[in-house]
Amino acid sequence: MPSKIAYRFYPSLLNTYSRFLQGKLSEQELLDRINRVPIPSTEAQVRGVSFEDAVLKGIGEDQFDFNILQTVRLRLPKPIVKTQVYCQYQIDDALIYGFVDVLGRKEAVDIKTTSHYEPNRFLQDHQHFYLPALYNWGIRQMRYLITDFEQVYEEIYDGESDFSGQLEEVYSFKMFLDEHRELINNAKIFPKKP
DSSP: OOOOOOOEEOHHHHHHHHHTTTTTHHHHHHHHHTTTOOOEEEHHHHHHHHHHHHHHHOOOOSSSSSSHHHHHHHHHHSOOOOOEEEEEEEETEEEEEEEHHHHHHHHEEEEEEEESTTTTTTTGGGGGGHHHHHHHOOOOOOEEEEEEOOEEEEEEETTTTHHHHHHHHHHHHHHHHHHGGGOOOOTTSOOOOO
């Protein structure tokens, strides 16, 4: 029987914590992200969402290179079983939740955009936790389709991949949250006791 949930977070918040650990964000910036302090979307974030809409819904296709759109579409699973699928996975008393972009019969696919691609960019990504969350759907691999708007790249991870780095960060993040509990006002992070 799973333990009661004491923490709730989503992969991009865990990825933000990773950036904090790497010295790319200050503690205050991390706390602001945890508390969902509104910050303007960057041009890159808006472009990424628009690209996903263009690929999956055909909205705003004219903003992007047709060949890049077609390449990504051709690499999507056939058939597409579902898009924007809610996932949740519990690790001890932490619930990790969010949405994966595309489900095929045997794989989940997430569409990513970047200004600069380096191999294994998503090796330590916390969206890998969607994989065990989707085992009941028959999903056995997580595939990232990544574009820098010049080329399309793929990274594939399966259930045999080593997620120990991500697990360490989950436990470390829980400690960070406990140490800063009085500064956290996002009610979704700590579920209310029944």
